[in-house]
Amino acid sequence: MSKKSMEDKFMDAADSASKAGQALADQRMSGKYSLTGRDGRRPLKNIKSRPGGSTRTINPYHVLDLAESISTLGLLQPVAIDKNNFLIAGEHRLEACRLLEINDIETRKSHWKQILNNTDKKIKASEEELISNRLNELNHKDFEKRYSDKQISVLVLPLDAKEDVDSALASEAAENEKRQNYSKEEISRLADKLKKAGFIEPKGRPKKGERSLKKALAVISGKSYRQIERDLSGEKRPTHDGLFNEEKELLKILKLIRKFEANISEDHDLFNQLRNIHKKMDKHLKNLLKNE
Amino acid sequence: MKIAVVSGKGGVGKTTISCGLASMLAHKGEDTVVMDLDPQGNATWGLGADLNAPGSYYMLTGREFRYQHVTDNLSVIAASQELLSHEVQRLNPESLSDRLESLNIAEHWIFDCPPGNEHLEKLAIVAADIALVIVDAHPYAIQGARRVMIELEDRRSKGRLGAKTWSLVMSRLDKRRSMDKALPKVLEKQFPGIDQHIVHQDTPLSAATIDRTPLMTHTKKCRGINDLEKIYQWVSNV
Numbered sequence: 001m002s003k004k005s006m007e008d009k010f011m012d013a014a015d016s017a018s019k020a021g022q023a024l025a026d027q028r029m030s031g032k033y034s035l036t037g038r039d040g041r042r043p044l045k046n047i048k049s050r051p052g053g054s055t056r057t058i059n060p061y062h063v064l065d066l067a068e069s070i071s072t073l074g075l076l077q078p079v080a081i082d083k084n085n086f087l088i089a090g091e092h093r094l095e096a097c098r099l100l101e102i103n104d105i106e107t108r109k110s111h112w113k114q115i116l117n118n119t120d121k122k123i124k125a126s127e128e129e130l131i132s133n134r135l136n137e138l139n140h141k142d143f144e145k146r147y148s149d150k151q152i153s154v155l156v157l158p159l160d161a162k163e164d165v166d167s168a169l170a171s172e173a174a175e176n177e178k179r180q181n182y183s184k185e186e187i188s189r190l191a192d193k194l195k196k197a198g199f200i201e202p203k204g205r206p207k208k209g210e211r212s213l214k215k216a217l218a219v220i221s222g223k224s225y226r227q228i229e230r231d232l233s234g235e236k237r238p239t240h241d242g243l244f245n246e247e248k249e250l251l252k253i254l255k256l257i258r259k260f261e262a263n264i265s266e267d268h269d270l271f272n273q274l275r276n277i278h279k280k281m282d283k284h285l286k287n288l289l290k291n292e
Numbered sequence: 293m294k295i296a297v298v299s300g301k302g303g304v305g306k307t308t309i310s311c312g313l314a315s316m317l318a319h320k321g322e323d324t325v326v327m328d329l330d331p332q333g334n335a336t337w338g339l340g341a342d343l344n345a346p347g348s349y350y351m352l353t354g355r356e357f358r359y360q361h362v363t364d365n366l367s368v369i370a371a372s373q374e375l376l377s378h379e380v381q382r383l384n385p386e387s388l389s390d391r392l393e394s395l396n397i398a399e400h401w402i403f404d405c406p407p408g409n410e411h412l413e414k415l416a417i418v419a420a421d422i423a424l425v426i427v428d429a430h431p432y433a434i435q436g437a438r439r440v441m442i443e444l445e446d447r448r449s450k451g452r453l454g455a456k457t458w459s460l461v462m463s464r465l466d467k468r469r470s471m472d473k474a475l476p477k478v479l480e481k482q483f484p485g486i487d488q489h490i491v492h493q494d495t496p497l498s499a500a501t502i503d504r505t506p507l508m509t510h511t512k513k514c515r516g517i518n519d520l521e522k523i524y525q526w527v528s529n530v
């Protein structure tokens with residue numbers, strides 16, 4: 001192949017590649033594939049339920065937990081809606097806001113019962129009073145103050161959930177996934193706020209009327225209760241055999257050294273040096289294990 | 293000046309040129325920040341900075357972040373995998389521009405963009421005054437450059453926020469290779485009237501990266517520096 005023809009070929013390929021680039025730009029600028037949301041506020045009553053009905057059953061207990069957190073901290077993660085105000089993600093949050101919006105305690109209770117009736121869950125007799133108390137104490141006033149214009153924060157995604165069911169579902173999944181992005185620092189900042197609002201860290205099970213800090217944090221962040229405990233205490237996450245990474249690495253090296261020692265018994269100098277390192281590491285490992 | 297270093301294709305030398313140019317600006321005594329927007333974090337690493345420090349993701353999401361000092365007049369904001377999080381991907385395209393307004397501390401900002409993540413690229417294009425579109429002698433690079441330039445042109449023609457001036461930078465050019473030799477002509481045909489620069493294939497550019505040192509700290513004289521000097525002149529005249 002002569003040099004000239006290679007250059008010509010490149011010229012032609014560039015034409016074609018350039019057209020492909022144009023097509024990509026057109027697709028992108030049509031906006032159809034971009035799911036960049038816009039933050040905004042919408043009146044609570046304008047937000048409509050998912051066009052295809054709920055994707056999962058609404059858990060009334062989760063709604064209650066969320067309502068408690070929203071009344072103290074506000075809606076940390078806006079609910080996602082489409083351009084026609086149909087809900088995409090955040091049904092529990094939306095239900096919690098609806099619950100908080102009700103001022104009359106009896107209406108609030110019956111609203112919650114209604115959510116319960118839509119599930120196969122039953123309320124235990126022993127829990128009835130506790131739930132009733134929690135519903136009583138829901139801080140409607142704080143919610144009113146925060147959302148005096150009756151508008152809640154939303155993320156408007158540029159799609160039509162009725163038409164574009166696939167994108168709506170994908171966005172819902174993506175939005176839900178996002179909830180796990182809370183860092184340790186954010187968790188501890190939230191914890192401070194909640195503590196000020198009267199959430200506590202009870203020993204054992206919380207007594208009647210007590211609100212558990214860690215449980216609330218787990219609900220808000222979507223992390224597990226155990227992970228919240230770790231985040232707050234600064235504890236490291238053990239590997240599956242119960243050891244921490246540093247210990248594991250040390251053990252691995254120790255094993256290697258032992259193997260090596262067995263094979264070099266003739267070279268006294270090297271053997272002694274290794275022996276020293278071995279001893280030091282043993283000591284370090286023991287200290288590590290003692291500290292925990 | 294805020295400069296977005298972009299291309300539609302990976303591996304064309306965006307990061308090398310970003311860091312090289314930043315090092316040159318800093319060397320001339322102009323306060324420069326490299327914002328690494330590529331989740332791979334190559335610019336962060338290449339300038340010898342810490343990839344674990346709170347960086348671009350923290351800045352974009354309005355949290356506390358760190359300018360990592362590299363040399364006199366040069367610092368870098370680290371990239372991380374969190375740039376791929378949904379939280380960043382759903383940011384309004386003007387978010388970076390907004391953030392910069394409140395932190396306008398440097399004379400120059402260089403945004404090292406990732407290939408294939410158009411959202412992060414857009415944040416940079418919208419925040420920048422100038423875009424350098426990097427290409428090498430390959431049809432894929434032409435395809436990518438076309439897409440980027442249409443978007444730049446679209447924003448400019450609609451009078452939207454974003455880079456108003458751009459030029460093409462041919463990177464790793466080695467005229468002994470036939471496609472490299474044809475590249476200026478190809479670009480002139482595909483993108484008539486757009487300024488072109490050349491950064492030749494030059495070992496010290498990669499050697500600086502291997503040493504994780506800014507270019508001008510690594511060496512004071514090489515072909516790559518001469519090439520970047522011309523880009524610097526062009527940028528200064530914009």
